[in-house]
Amino acid sequence: MSSLELTFLGTGTSHGIPVIGCDCPVCLSQDPRDTRTRSSILIKTADKHFVVDTSPEFRLQCLREGITRLDAALFTHPHTDHIMGFDDMRRFCEMEDRMMPVYATTATMEQLRNTFRYAFDTPQPWKNYLRLDPQILGGAFDLGETRIVPVELPHGKINSTGFVFHRGGRKLLAYFTDCALVTEEAMEAAHGADILVLDALRETPHPTHMNFEQAIAAAKVIAPGKTYFLHLCHDISHAVKQSQLPEGFHLAYDGLKIIAGY
Amino acid sequence: MSSLELTFLGTGTSHGIPVIGCDCPVCLSQDPRDTRTRSSILIKTADKHFVVDTSPEFRLQCLREGITRLDAALFTHPHTDHIMGFDDMRRFCEMEDRMMPVYATTATMEQLRNTFRYAFDTPQPWKNYLRLDPQILGGAFDLGETRIVPVELPHGKINSTGFVFHRGGRKLLAYFTDCALVTEEAMEAAHGADILVLDALRETPHPTHMNFEQAIAAAKVIAPGKTYFLHLCHDISHAVKQSQLPEGFHLAYDGLKIIAGY
Numbered sequence: 001m002s003s004l005e006l007t008f009l010g011t012g013t014s015h016g017i018p019v020i021g022c023d024c025p026v027c028l029s030q031d032p033r034d035t036r037t038r039s040s041i042l043i044k045t046a047d048k049h050f051v052v053d054t055s056p057e058f059r060l061q062c063l064r065e066g067i068t069r070l071d072a073a074l075f076t077h078p079h080t081d082h083i084m085g086f087d088d089m090r091r092f093c094e095m096e097d098r099m100m101p102v103y104a105t106t107a108t109m110e111q112l113r114n115t116f117r118y119a120f121d122t123p124q125p126w127k128n129y130l131r132l133d134p135q136i137l138g139g140a141f142d143l144g145e146t147r148i149v150p151v152e153l154p155h156g157k158i159n160s161t162g163f164v165f166h167r168g169g170r171k172l173l174a175y176f177t178d179c180a181l182v183t184e185e186a187m188e189a190a191h192g193a194d195i196l197v198l199d200a201l202r203e204t205p206h207p208t209h210m211n212f213e214q215a216i217a218a219a220k221v222i223a224p225g226k227t228y229f230l231h232l233c234h235d236i237s238h239a240v241k242q243s244q245l246p247e248g249f250h251l252a253y254d255g256l257k258i259i260a261g262y
Numbered sequence: 263m264s265s266l267e268l269t270f271l272g273t274g275t276s277h278g279i280p281v282i283g284c285d286c287p288v289c290l291s292q293d294p295r296d297t298r299t300r301s302s303i304l305i306k307t308a309d310k311h312f313v314v315d316t317s318p319e320f321r322l323q324c325l326r327e328g329i330t331r332l333d334a335a336l337f338t339h340p341h342t343d344h345i346m347g348f349d350d351m352r353r354f355c356e357m358e359d360r361m362m363p364v365y366a367t368t369a370t371m372e373q374l375r376n377t378f379r380y381a382f383d384t385p386q387p388w389k390n391y392l393r394l395d396p397q398i399l400g401g402a403f404d405l406g407e408t409r410i411v412p413v414e415l416p417h418g419k420i421n422s423t424g425f426v427f428h429r430g431g432r433k434l435l436a437y438f439t440d441c442a443l444v445t446e447e448a449m450e451a452a453h454g455a456d457i458l459v460l461d462a463l464r465e466t467p468h469p470t471h472m473n474f475e476q477a478i479a480a481a482k483v484i485a486p487g488k489t490y491f492l493h494l495c496h497d498i499s500h501a502v503k504q505s506q507l508p509e510g511f512h513l514a515y516d517g518l519k520i521i522a523g524y
Binding site for chain 1: 276277278280281282283318319321322324325329330342343346347349350352353354357376377378379390
């Protein structure tokens with residue numbers, strides 16, 4: 001099976017949408033696509049189910065999508081909006097009486113360890129506790145028959161990790177969230193992927209995220225089959241912005257499912 | 263005004279209810295009182311609005327309850343189910359361009375600092391970042407005209423902090439979540455409160471939480487006006503268990519509001 005199913009668990013920024021105490025049209029919108037929990041994705045293949053990031057709403061995202069199996073978690077970077085659901089992986093350890101493989105760069109793993117020290121440094125005697133199997137990223141690696149190529153993306157003072165997913169020799173998906181730009185190396189790694197998922201925060205420039213103009217320009221160089229934007233702030237109305245995008249460009253929304261490959 | 267309004271933001275255990283992947287009757291229940299996010303409370307008085315703990319669902323609890331103002335946060339202990347919504351207090355810093363006073367014991371504050379080091383140790387230049395004003399608990403203190411008496415409660419390897427809230431010379435509320443027992447000192451501090459909120463995990467004993475039998479026995483000694491139990495696991499059906507409780511004893515549920523005092 002040279003395919004994967006991508007589910008957008010969350011597509012919002014650090015504040016989530018609605019933003020607490022905000023009465024802007026997007027925060028008050030009745031369109032369910034304007035409700036955005038913090039950004040993360042689920043990838044299901046014939047042999048493995050895994051997530052990229054565990055946002056603060058991870059538990060509720062799992063309930064919404066009926067997720068009952070998780071074989072691994074990959075992390076892009078250790079900002080709170082991408083990691084604070086980490087402990088809720090404990091349930092998947094409990095259900096299958098297993099360790100949870102966690103993949104991250106040295107820098108990201110160090111921050112995960114600082115934040116969830118109890119889980120990294122304490123032997124977990126009970127099977128319903130979070131039991132970790134930390135894996136430091138050092139280049140391409142395999143999860144079942146999926147080959148995963150990590151790339152570094154600049155994100156302010158830190159780097160975030162982008163991931164390019166291959167199966168059966170085919171470049172199915174590039175997932176680049178939280179980046180100020182896409183480097184040439186990352187452009188090349190993602191080039192021609194079936195699906196490209198890209199950070200596009202808002203219309204105006206931001207020091208650590210791409211805006212729509214930058215993201216569209218990057219996507220045109222990468223030339224994927226389809227591009228989906230995420231990490232959208234409350235400046236962005238789904239219906240309004242989607243209607244303005246060129247062909248082949250889409251806004252992701254919470255719960256959206258896509259098949260990449262065949 | 264010698265009164266306070268207590269809102270139960272969350273009433274569940276570390277797993278939350280429904281538990282991911284669980285098909286027990288409580289996890290499948292259609293009774294909204296059986297849906298439990300992780301335990302925390304909001305207290306509103308005539309002069310201050312504050313929370314005890316910021317659970318992983320804190321942002322969504324704020325949206326559900328329409329919370330647009332927060333003057334302080336008190337912490338009972340640093341377990342993940344009580345703190346992982348911490349960063350979402352940033353929005354209250356932004357809305358009122360203010361520091362957020364955070365009250366905790368030395369031990370709890372040290373863990374909060376380890377977990378959210380970026381917020382404690384980094385000057386936060388942007389007004390939409392979490393800006394903290396840490397306050398180490400050292401005995402009774404005042405938030406506006408509310409006098410708050412902290413007490414230590416044993417909770418396994420650590421202590422959790424209980425809080426007793428007084429206004430106008432009246433003992434309005436004792437909040438004792440996550441405790442294996444109520445010490446004599448805590449019994450005395452809470453004795454005769456209008457409202458007692460108490461940890462009652464389940465029917466069977468647990469090493470770090472009270473079960474119903476222990477919680478009811480403790481409440482009878484404290485002799486409050488009314489007792490509410492929280493931190494309920496998925497063994498407990500709201501409707502079934504409520505019907506079995508003696509007069510004056512209640513199960514809390516997410517969203518329940520109570521006025522203490524007059």
